[in-house]
Amino acid sequence: xxxxxxxxxxxxxxxxxxxxxxxxxxxxxxxxxxxxxxxxxxxxxxxxxxxxxxxxxxxxxxxxxxxxxxxxxxxxxxxxxxxxxxxxxxxxxxxxxxxxxxxxxxxxxxxxxxxxxxxxxxxxxxxxxxxxxxxxxxxxxxxxxxxxxxxxxxxxxxxxxxxxxxxxxxxxxxxxxxxxxxxxxxxxxxxxxxxxxxxxxxxxxxxxxxxxxxxxxxxxxxxxxxxxxxxxxxxxxxxxxxxxxxxxxxxxxxxxxxxxxxxxxxxxxxxxxxxxxxxxxxxxxxxxxxxxxxxxxxxxxxxxxxxxxxxxxxxxxxxxxxxxxxxxxxxxxxxxx
Amino acid sequence: xxxxxxxxxxxxxxxxxxxxxxxxxxxxxxxxxxxxxxxxxxxxxxxxxxxxxxxxxxxxxxxxxxxxxxxxxxxxxxxxxxxxxxxxxxxxxxxxxxxxxxxxxxxxxxxxxxxxxxxxxxxxxxxxxxxxxxxxxxxxxxxxxxxxxxxxxxxxxxxxxxxxxxxxxxxxxxxxxxxxxxxxxxxxxxxxxxxxxxxxxxxxxxxxxxxxxxxxxxxxxxxxxxxxxxxxxxxxxxxxxxxxxxxxxxxxxxxxxxxxxxxxxxxxxxxxxxxxxxxxxxxxxxxxxxxxxxxxxxxxxxxxxxxxxxxxxxxxxxxxxxxxxxxxxxxxxxxxx
DNA sequence: TTGAAAGCGCTAACAG
DNA sequence: CTGTTAGCGCTTTCAA
Numbered sequence: 001x002x003x004x005x006x007x008x009x010x011x012x013x014x015x016x017x018x019x020x021x022x023x024x025x026x027x028x029x030x031x032x033x034x035x036x037x038x039x040x041x042x043x044x045x046x047x048x049x050x051x052x053x054x055x056x057x058x059x060x061x062x063x064x065x066x067x068x069x070x071x072x073x074x075x076x077x078x079x080x081x082x083x084x085x086x087x088x089x090x091x092x093x094x095x096x097x098x099x100x101x102x103x104x105x106x107x108x109x110x111x112x113x114x115x116x117x118x119x120x121x122x123x124x125x126x127x128x129x130x131x132x133x134x135x136x137x138x139x140x141x142x143x144x145x146x147x148x149x150x151x152x153x154x155x156x157x158x159x160x161x162x163x164x165x166x167x168x169x170x171x172x173x174x175x176x177x178x179x180x181x182x183x184x185x186x187x188x189x190x191x192x193x194x195x196x197x198x199x200x201x202x203x204x205x206x207x208x209x210x211x212x213x214x215x216x217x218x219x220x221x222x223x224x225x226x227x228x229x230x231x232x233x234x235x236x237x238x239x240x241x242x243x244x245x246x247x248x249x250x251x252x253x254x255x256x257x258x259x260x261x262x263x264x265x266x267x268x269x270x271x272x273x274x275x276x277x278x279x280x281x282x283x284x285x286x287x288x289x290x291x292x293x294x295x296x297x298x299x300x301x302x303x304x305x306x307x308x309x310x311x312x313x314x315x316x317x318x319x320x321x322x323x324x325x326x327x328x329x330x331x332x333x334x335x336x337x
Numbered sequence: 338x339x340x341x342x343x344x345x346x347x348x349x350x351x352x353x354x355x356x357x358x359x360x361x362x363x364x365x366x367x368x369x370x371x372x373x374x375x376x377x378x379x380x381x382x383x384x385x386x387x388x389x390x391x392x393x394x395x396x397x398x399x400x401x402x403x404x405x406x407x408x409x410x411x412x413x414x415x416x417x418x419x420x421x422x423x424x425x426x427x428x429x430x431x432x433x434x435x436x437x438x439x440x441x442x443x444x445x446x447x448x449x450x451x452x453x454x455x456x457x458x459x460x461x462x463x464x465x466x467x468x469x470x471x472x473x474x475x476x477x478x479x480x481x482x483x484x485x486x487x488x489x490x491x492x493x494x495x496x497x498x499x500x501x502x503x504x505x506x507x508x509x510x511x512x513x514x515x516x517x518x519x520x521x522x523x524x525x526x527x528x529x530x531x532x533x534x535x536x537x538x539x540x541x542x543x544x545x546x547x548x549x550x551x552x553x554x555x556x557x558x559x560x561x562x563x564x565x566x567x568x569x570x571x572x573x574x575x576x577x578x579x580x581x582x583x584x585x586x587x588x589x590x591x592x593x594x595x596x597x598x599x600x601x602x603x604x605x606x607x608x609x610x611x612x613x614x615x616x617x618x619x620x621x622x623x624x625x626x627x628x629x630x631x632x633x634x635x636x637x638x639x640x641x642x643x644x645x646x647x648x649x650x651x652x653x654x655x656x657x658x659x660x661x662x663x664x665x666x667x668x669x670x671x672x673x674x
Numbered sequence: 675t676t677g678a679a680a681g682c683g684c685t686a687a688c689a690g
Numbered sequence: 691c692t693g694t695t696a697g698c699g700c701t702t703t704c705a706a
Contacts, residue, residue, distance in 0.1 A: 002452045045448075045452075047449055047452040047453045048453070049392070049396065049452075049453070050388075050453050050454055050455075051387075051388045051389075051391035051392040051455070052388075052392050054388035055386070055388040055389050055392050060388065069419075075415070075616075077415065078412070078414065078415040078418075081415075081418075082406075082436075083432070085434060085436055094433060094454070095433075095434065096431060096432075096433065097418070097422060097432065097434065099419075099422055099471075103499045111382070112384050113384075115339045115384040115386075116384045116385065116386070116387050117387055117431070118386070118387075139434070152544065224619065224620055238447075250620060251621070253620035253621070254620075256622050257620075259622075260623065261620035261622075276559060279412075279617070280616070280617045280620050280621075282561065283587060283590040283591075283592045283617050283621065283623070284562055284590070284617075284621050284622070285590075285597035285598075286597065311584050336516070
């Protein structure tokens with residue numbers, strides 16, 4: 001049977017409340033006493049019981065990560081999870097994962113979840129991060145949350161990175177290689193990611209003095225197949241692009257597939273670049289030029305910010321984290337073998 | 338303030354204990370009463386408080402998934418997590434994730450984790466699933482666990498699939514295409530996955546009457562770079578193989594990279610196949626022939642089996658789940674363009 | 675088959 | 691700065 005707080009109190013010759021104070025980091029304990037108690041804790045190998053703590057303290061020490069049911073190997077979610085767990089490490093908080101089907105009556109179902117687990121805070125990733133109804137319900141329940149890459153400004157705690165700037169940067173790279181006809185396979189309509197990346201694409205063209213040609217922009221849905229289809233459409237144009245910027249890596253792989261099927265060499269006949277910096281971008285041949293989305297950092301910061309807002313009851317602003325552009329072999333000057 | 342069990346009892350005109358019985362599925366409640374109580378539960382929108390439940394019942398309703406810190410987008414872990422969460426859905430159990438660095442003094446650190454969270458059960462994936470010291474400590478703590486793909490026979494609850502047979506099957510496919518010189522890039526020494534897949538490779542050769550040629554087998558470590566290096570070694574042989582079977586998809590991608598660098602066409606000049614059926618196998622061009630490891634099913638079954646062992650205190654045996662071979666464009670008859 | 679009372683291990687008030 | 695007392699919401703004895 002593990003030691004209880006009472007055992008520690010007896011061992012140290014103090015009351016349980018004082019031990020509790022030490023446990024919870026209250027300043028009002030004399031250094032000498034604190035040291036003695038900490039020694040007892042170690043001596044007895046004491047670890048507080050999470051359930052008892054939550055029940056009495058009306059706190060769960062739980063941070064819930066709400067995400068949609070991840071389709072085929074969403075490394076995005078996995079990476080965010082890693083960041084979230086990392087942020088919890090060393091704190092009394094723990095993470096619970098909760099996949100919610102996006103199609104569901106989310107705002108309603110959230111109540112049951114909150115009632116059972118009483119998470120102290122939530123972290124939302126897209127698309128939930130953009131679900132206005134859901135966020136409103138959370139506000140009503142008065143439970144702190146932070147969103148990752150929310151499109152909505154109403155969310156007060158949000159972490160993200162400058163997707164628009166990142167997209168512009170990668171397209172500027174294509175321009176600097178000499179490309180003038182640059183195709184874009186856009187993301188799913190309604191997603192912030194689509195809008196930002198498309199805007200960045202246009203920013204770069206504008207900056208380079210290249211007229212926006214809407215025949216060079218096709219819709220995708222972030223899935224591989226839509227990248228294949230998008231590339232097919234673009235390459236069938238009378239004057240096909242010499243480079244394609246896909247709004248994510250999976251679609252970029254789709255474009256590479258279409259090029260492969262047509263016998264087009266990459267980057268000789270066509271340059272391709274993606275977005276997200278998923279593991280696959282390093283595994284394909286040639287390696288895919290992409291911009292790495294700092295998922296871990298986002299997950300970590302989302303937790304840190306929301307926990308800070310609980311502690312200090314000060315409302316943190318939107319945070320931006322840096323991204324990195326990876327230049328690989330899938331992009332080169334047009335016509336260069 | 339959410340409803341408490343007391344409120345439900347009052348609403349239904351029974352004692353809290355009877356409500357508790359219904360909640361916990363005890364048979365000894367008259368059907369009529371049960372129905373009435375269930376109605377009250379719905380009416381009040383009652384959900385039991387997890388902390389109170391754990392504290393009083395000395396149960397946590399938690400299943401802990403122990404995995405090693407996942408490197409770059411381990412879709413394996415993610416898929417297992419999805420399966421674990423799926424198995425918890427609809428049960429009172431919840432999952433907690435716990436990444437443990439493999440190098441650590443695991444058996445010792447597990448105590449603190451168990452003391453804090455009191456998980457009712459654990460699920461272990463490799464390499465932890467093969468950590469004899471860790472399993473022994475869990476036995477001492479008398480906490481039920483199930484392993485996924487454990488190499489060790491001492492683990493009583495284990496789920497996996499027939500990796501050896503699967504590997505043999507994919508190599509048989511290469512043989513059936515006409516390949517006689519088939520290279521193998523093996524996994525990291527000490528891993529069950531290495532041993533089983535290598536054995537399957539040898540089984541297939543034996544069955545086809547092809548002599549085992551140790552110059553066609555090179556060591557890898559499951560990472561992309563080792564696939565590149567392995568392929569380089571194999572292709573530099575005086576008589577290089579016409580096909581390469583890599584022990585996982587990442588290394589197969591490495592082999593494809595090396596072929597790409599040498600200007601070798603796949604599958605015209607070299608057939609390549611992998612193992613695991615990770616998302617990348619569909620994204621590369623040409624699509625990678627591989628065998629799909631049923632990670633979700635494994636995670637799901639691992640939870641179901643261990644929970645069943647708690648309920649029925651009957652020791653389930655090792656379970657095997659089916660796998661699927663995916664034939665894609667990376668394999669063809671030797672010399673066929 | 676059902677109910678009353680006694681905790682589970684901890685923290686929150688309030689005193690001292 | 692420290693201790694006492696009373697619960698948190700549920701399940702578990704044990705009795706009826």
